[in-house]
Amino acid sequence: MTTYLATPDPATATHAAPPPLAEPSGWHEIRLTVNGAPVTAQVESRLLLSDFLRDRLRLTGTHVGCEHGVCGACTVLVDGEPARSCLTLAVQCTGAELRTVEGLAPGDAPLTPVQRAFHECHGMQCGFCTPGFVMTATALTEQPERPDAADVADALSGHLCRCTGYRNIRRAVCQALDERFAGGPAGRGE
Amino acid sequence: MSHGPQQPTPDGGPWTGRPVPRVEDDRLLRGNGRYVDDVALPGAAEAAFLRSPHAHARIRSVDVTAALAAPGVVAVWTGADVAHLPAMLNREELRTPPGLAELLDPYVAITPMPLLATDRVLYVGQPVAVVLAENRYLAEDALELVDVRYAPLPVLVDPDQALTDGAPLLHDELRDNTAVAVATKVGDPDAAFASAHTVVSEEFRAHRYVASPIETRAVSAQVDPYSGELTVWSNTQTPHRVREATAHTLGLDAERVRVIATDVGGGFGQKGILYVEEMLVPYAARVLGRPVLWREDRNENLTASSHAREQIHRIELAADAQGHLLAVRDRITVNFGAYNMTGLVVPYNSVCHLLGPYRVPHVDIDVVGVLTNTTFATPYRGAGRPETVFAMERAMDRLAAELGLEPAELRARNLVGPDEMPYATGLVDRSGKPQSYDSGDFPELLRRAVAKADVEGVRARQREGARDGRLVGVGFAMYIEATGLGPFETARIDIAPSGRVKLAIGAPSQGQGHRTSMAQIAADAIGVPFDVVDVVGGDTSATPFGVGTIASRALVNAGNATHRAGRLVREKIIEAAARRLGVPADALDLREGVITSKTAEEPALTLSELAGRAPLPGTPEPTDGRHGTELSETVHFRPPGFAVSSGAHAVVVEVDEHTGETEILHYVAVHDAGVIVNPMIAEGQVTGGIAQGIGGALYEEMVYGPDGQPRTGTYMDYLVPTSSEIPDLDLDEIHSPSPMNDLGVKGLGEGGAIAPQAVIANAVEDALRPFGVVVRRGPLSPSRVRDLLREAGRPTAAR
Ligand code: FES
Ligand code: FES
Numbered sequence: 001m002t003t004y005l006a007t008p009d010p011a012t013a014t015h016a017a018p019p020p021l022a023e024p025s026g027w028h029e030i031r032l033t034v035n036g037a038p039v040t041a042q043v044e045s046r047l048l049l050s051d052f053l054r055d056r057l058r059l060t061g062t063h064v065g066c067e068h069g070v071c072g073a074c075t076v077l078v079d080g081e082p083a084r085s086c087l088t089l090a091v092q093c094t095g096a097e098l099r100t101v102e103g104l105a106p107g108d109a110p111l112t113p114v115q116r117a118f119h120e121c122h123g124m125q126c127g128f129c130t131p132g133f134v135m136t137a138t139a140l141t142e143q144p145e146r147p148d149a150a151d152v153a154d155a156l157s158g159h160l161c162r163c164t165g166y167r168n169i170r171r172a173v174c175q176a177l178d179e180r181f182a183g184g185p186a187g188r189g190e
Numbered sequence: 191m192s193h194g195p196q197q198p199t200p201d202g203g204p205w206t207g208r209p210v211p212r213v214e215d216d217r218l219l220r221g222n223g224r225y226v227d228d229v230a231l232p233g234a235a236e237a238a239f240l241r242s243p244h245a246h247a248r249i250r251s252v253d254v255t256a257a258l259a260a261p262g263v264v265a266v267w268t269g270a271d272v273a274h275l276p277a278m279l280n281r282e283e284l285r286t287p288p289g290l291a292e293l294l295d296p297y298v299a300i301t302p303m304p305l306l307a308t309d310r311v312l313y314v315g316q317p318v319a320v321v322l323a324e325n326r327y328l329a330e331d332a333l334e335l336v337d338v339r340y341a342p343l344p345v346l347v348d349p350d351q352a353l354t355d356g357a358p359l360l361h362d363e364l365r366d367n368t369a370v371a372v373a374t375k376v377g378d379p380d381a382a383f384a385s386a387h388t389v390v391s392e393e394f395r396a397h398r399y400v401a402s403p404i405e406t407r408a409v410s411a412q413v414d415p416y417s418g419e420l421t422v423w424s425n426t427q428t429p430h431r432v433r434e435a436t437a438h439t440l441g442l443d444a445e446r447v448r449v450i451a452t453d454v455g456g457g458f459g460q461k462g463i464l465y466v467e468e469m470l471v472p473y474a475a476r477v478l479g480r481p482v483l484w485r486e487d488r489n490e491n492l493t494a495s496s497h498a499r500e501q502i503h504r505i506e507l508a509a510d511a512q513g514h515l516l517a518v519r520d521r522i523t524v525n526f527g528a529y530n531m532t533g534l535v536v537p538y539n540s541v542c543h544l545l546g547p548y549r550v551p552h553v554d555i556d557v558v559g560v561l562t563n564t565t566f567a568t569p570y571r572g573a574g575r576p577e578t579v580f581a582m583e584r585a586m587d588r589l590a591a592e593l594g595l596e597p598a599e600l601r602a603r604n605l606v607g608p609d610e611m612p613y614a615t616g617l618v619d620r621s622g623k624p625q626s627y628d629s630g631d632f633p634e635l636l637r638r639a640v641a642k643a644d645v646e647g648v649r650a651r652q653r654e655g656a657r658d659g660r661l662v663g664v665g666f667a668m669y670i671e672a673t674g675l676g677p678f679e680t681a682r683i684d685i686a687p688s689g690r691v692k693l694a695i696g697a698p699s700q701g702q703g704h705r706t707s708m709a710q711i712a713a714d715a716i717g718v719p720f721d722v723v724d725v726v727g728g729d730t731s732a733t734p735f736g737v738g739t740i741a742s743r744a745l746v747n748a749g750n751a752t753h754r755a756g757r758l759v760r761e762k763i764i765e766a767a768a769r770r771l772g773v774p775a776d777a778l779d780l781r782e783g784v785i786t787s788k789t790a791e792e793p794a795l796t797l798s799e800l801a802g803r804a805p806l807p808g809t810p811e812p813t814d815g816r817h818g819t820e821l822s823e824t825v826h827f828r829p830p831g832f833a834v835s836s837g838a839h840a841v842v843v844e845v846d847e848h849t850g851e852t853e854i855l856h857y858v859a860v861h862d863a864g865v866i867v868n869p870m871i872a873e874g875q876v877t878g879g880i881a882q883g884i885g886g887a888l889y890e891e892m893v894y895g896p897d898g899q900p901r902t903g904t905y906m907d908y909l910v911p912t913s914s915e916i917p918d919l920d921l922d923e924i925h926s927p928s929p930m931n932d933l934g935v936k937g938l939g940e941g942g943a944i945a946p947q948a949v950i951a952n953a954v955e956d957a958l959r960p961f962g963v964v965v966r967r968g969p970l971s972p973s974r975v976r977d978l979l980r981e982a983g984r985p986t987a988a989r
Contacts, residue, residue, distance in 0.1 A: 061221015061222070061223070062221070063223075063225070063405070063455070064227075065404040065455075066905050068488065068904055068906070071404055071488075071905065101219075102220065104220070105219075105220060111216070111219060118215070119212070119215040119216065119219060122211075122212070122870050124219070125701030125702070125703070125874055125875075126403070126453070126456045126700055126701030127215070127701065128225065128405040128453075128456060129455075131221055153914060156912070157912040162401075162404050162458070162882070162910065163456055164877065164878050165881030165919070166912075166916045167918050170918075
C-alpha cells in the first residue's frame with residue numbers, strides 16, 4: 001500500500017505529493033498562477049480546485065462549507081472573477097490566474113480596505129464564511145465602475161453566513177465600495 | 191449604533207462596556223484560521239462513513255471484501271469490529287439533576303448509541319461502517335463497495351403514532367417509545383379552567399429544522415509517538431466532555447487525552463453534543479498508528495448531525511373577562527428522533543419557559559419525548575424555548591382575538607412587573623430549584639417594542655384593505671431565557687515573565703469573540719491594558735476542567751470566573767509588590783499594568799519586573815514562602831442560579847395574497863441581557879440569532895417522507911436565508927443587571943433566536959385576519975401561506 005508521503009514528483013516538488021491513483025489514466029499536468037506565484041502540479045481529473053488549494057497547496061484560507069455550490073465559502077478569484085472552487089476542477093484552471101484570501105495582504109502587509117471593513121463593521125463572527133465574502137467583495141471593488149445596489153445584492157446573495165445576520169456584512173461591503181469609489185471610478189478622492 | 195473604526199483609547203475608564211474591536215479578526219481575515227480541517231497532520235488517513243439508507247431496518251449482512259481491496263484503502267470497520275467499545279452516551283446531559291428527580295420524578299430512558307450499527311439501523315444516516323483510506327476521494331470510492339444487506343422494518347416518523355399501542359419498538363430494552371416524560375402542576379388548574387370566563391385551546395406545531403453551521407463537523411486525531419498522548423482536534427462546543435468521553439471509549443486516562451477546539455465555524459448547539467464519529471476517529475488513529483481526519487459533507491450534516499425543534503403543543507389558556515390569565519395547560523410532545531441524546535434538556539426547557547414573562551397562578555404542563563425513525567434531535571440555539579414561545583405566544587394571540595383585545599394590550603395586562611423581582615413562578619427550574627426570575631423589566635420591553643412597531647399605522651392600513659393583494663399585519667412576542675447554566679466554568683490566569691497576562695478558559699468560541707470580551711473583563715479585574723491579555727479557550731491542556739460554550743452560559747460563567755481570578759491575581763500582585771518594596775499593601779495600586787504608590791508620583795514597579803525577577807538567583811527568599819512568579823489563580827465559578835434574560839419582539843409584515851410570499855417590513859427587537867461587556871459583539875449575537883429565527887419562521891424545514899427518507903438533504907432544498915432575505919433590524923435594549931453574579935451579566939447568545947418564529951406567525955395571522963386564518967405551524971413559506979388561504983376558501987391562483 002502506498003503511503004501519502006511518497007517520494008515527491010519533481011514536477012510538484014514544492015508541494016505535497018499527489019495521492020495514489022484511483023484512475024491512472026486521469027493524471028494531468030497543470031500550470032497556473034496562484035497569488036502571483038507560478039505553480040505546476042500533477043492532478044487527477046476529478047480533483048476539485050478547493051481540495052487542490054487546501055490540501056495540495058496548503059492554502060487553507062479558502063473554506064469548504066457545502067461542496068455543492070450554494071454557500072460560497074469556497075469562493076476564489078479565477079482571472080479576476082469570483083468562482084466556486086468546489087464546483088471547479090483543478091484541471092480547468094490550467095493557464096488561469098488564481099487569487100485566494102491569502103493573497104490579499106500577505107504576511108504582515110496591512111489589510112486591504114475590504115478586509116479592514118469586515119473588521120471595522122464587525123462583519124464576521126466565526127469567520128468561516130468570511131474568506132468567501134471577502135473575495136467576492138474584493139472583485140466588486142475591482143470593477144471599473146461602482147457596482148449598483150442590485151449588483152451588490154446579487155453578489156452577496158451567493159453566500160451564506162450563519163452567524164452575522166448579514167447586516168454588518170452589507171455595511172462592510174458598502175464601506176469598502178465607498179472607500180474605493182469615493183472620488184469616482186478612478187479612485188480615492190475627498 | 192455604528193461601529194466605525196474604533197481604536198480603544200483608554201481614558202482610565204473600564205474596558206468592559208466598550209465596543210472593543212475583535213482581536214480574532216485579523217488572523218481570520220488573512221486566511222489564518224485554524225479550523226479542524228486546516229490542521230495539517232502529515233501522513234493522515236481520511237475517514238468516510240457508510241450510512242444507513244433505511245430509516246428502520248435489520249442488518250442481515252455486511253461484506254467489506256471489495257472495499258478492502260480498493261486502491262488506497264487502509265481499513266474498513268463494521269459494527270462487529272468496534273463492538274468491544276462502549277456505546278456512546280452524552281452522560282452529563284442525560285443526568286437528571288437531583289432536585290428535579292426528587293420533586294418531579296421524571297422518566298428518562300437511556301439509549302446508548304452504538305459507534306457503528308450492528309444488528310439494526312434506526313434512521314437514515316446512521317453510521318454502519320467506516321472506511322479509512324489515503325484520502326477522502328479514495329475512501330468515498332470504497333464506500334460504494336461495502337455490501338450491506340438490509341431487511342426493512344416498519345418506520346415511525348410521527349411522534350404521536352410512535353406512542354400508539356402496538357407501534358414497533360425502536361429500542362428493545364424499553365417498555366415503549368417514550369424517551370422522557372415529566373409532568374408539573376402549580377395551584378389548582380382544573381378549578382381555574384372550570385371558573386374561567388374564556389378558554390382557548392389550540393394545537394401548535396414547531397417544525398423540524400437544523401442549526402446548519404457553515405463549517406460542517408470535523409474531527410482529527412493523532413497519537414504523539416513520543417509522549418503517547420492522544421490529541422484530538424474537534425470543532426466541538428464542549429472540549430472537556432469530548433475528552434472525558436473519548437478517554438472512556440478508548441479506555442484511557444483523561445489526562446492522556448488532549449482536545450483542542452481552536453477555531454470553530456459556528457456551532458449553535460449542533461456541535462454541543464457528542465457524536466459517534468468523534469469517538470471513532472481517535473480510535474482509528476490509535477489502531478492505525480497514524481493521524482486520521484474526518485470532515486463531514488453538507489449532506490451528512492443535514493441528515494446525520496442533530497436536528498431540532500420538532501414539538502407539538504396542545505395548549506389551553508384560561509382567562510377572566512379582562513384577559514388576566516388564570517391558568518395554562520399544555521401537553522407537549524417532542525420528537526427525539528432515534529436516540530435519546532440529551533434527556534430532559536430540551537423538553538424541560540420547554541416546560542419552564544412556557545409561562546415566559548406572564549403571571550399565571552395555575553399551571554398544568556406535561557411533556558413527553560418520543561423516539562422515532564428520524565435523526566436524533568438535540569439542543570439548537572434556544573433549546574426548547576423557540577418552540578414553547580411559539581405555542582404560548584400564538585395562544586396569547588388567539589386569546590386576544592377571542593376577547594377582542596389588541597394582542598399587545600393582552601400581554602401588558604399579564605406581565606410580571608419589575609417591582610415583583612425576584613419573581614417565583616411556582617415551577618422548579620432546570621437544576622431543580624424553585625424557579626425565580628432574578629431581575630428584569632418586562633413592561634418596559636413591551637412598551638418600547640409597541641412604540642417602535644407603529645401599531646396604529648398598521649391598523650389604519652388594514653382598515654383601508656389590501657393594496658394590490660398585499661395584506662399588512664403586525665405581531666408581538668415576548669420571552670424569558672434562563673441563562674448561565676452551571677454547574678461551573680473555569681478560568682486560569684497567569685502573569686508571564688514578560689508581564690503579559692495568559693488567560694485560559696474552559697469555554698471555546700464558535701464566533702462569540704471570547705478572545706476579546708474575556709480580555710476586556712480580565713483587563714479590568716487585574717488592572718492591565720487590554721492588549722496584554724492573551725486568551726486561550728477550548729484547549730483542555732490549558733485548563734484541566736471546563737464545561738463549554740452552550741446554553742448562553744459562557745459570558746456568565748467563564749466571564750465571572752475570569753473576573754474573580756483577575757481580582758485574586760490583582761491582590762497577589764499587590765501583596766508581592768508590597769513585600770518587594772517593603773511597604774504596606776494598601777499603599778499600592780495597580781493600573782494599566784503598573785504598580786504605583788498611592789502617595790508617590792512615579793511608577794514603583796511594572797508587572798514584568800515583578801513577575802519575572804523573583805525566582806532569579808540572589809533574590810531574597812520570601813518570608814512567607816510565596817514567590818512573585820506564582821502570580822496565578824484558577825477559579826471555578828459556580829453560579830448560584832440562573833441569570834434570566836428577556837425580550838420583546840415586534841414585526842410588521844406584508845403578505846402577498848396571490849403568491850403567499852411574506853415580506854418583513856420592520857423587525858423590532860428589544861432585549862435585556864443585564865450588563866453588556868462588548869456592545870458590538872452583543873449586537874452581533876442578537877442579530878445573528880434573529881436571522882436564524884427568521885430562517886426557521888419563513889424558509890427552513892427538515893422534511894421527512896412517511897418512509898423516513900429526508901427530503902431536504904442539500905442546500906438546494908433546505909433553504910438557509912441569504913442576505914436578500916434578512917432585513918436590517920431595529921434593535922433596542924434595556925439593562926437589568928443580574929444579582930446572580932459579580933459582573934451583573936446575563937447570557938445572550940440564544941435570545942435572538944427565541945421569538946422570531948412566534949412573532950412572524952403572529953404578524954402573518956394578523957395580516958390574514960380578514961379570512962379567519964389560524965397559523966398553527968411553520969415555516970410560513972409561500973406554499974404554506976397559500977395552503978392556509980385555500981383552506982380559508984380564498985382562490986390563490988396566479989393573477
Ligand atoms: S463550498 Fe463551494 S459553494 Fe459551498
Ligand atoms: S461568520 Fe460564521 S458563518 Fe459567517
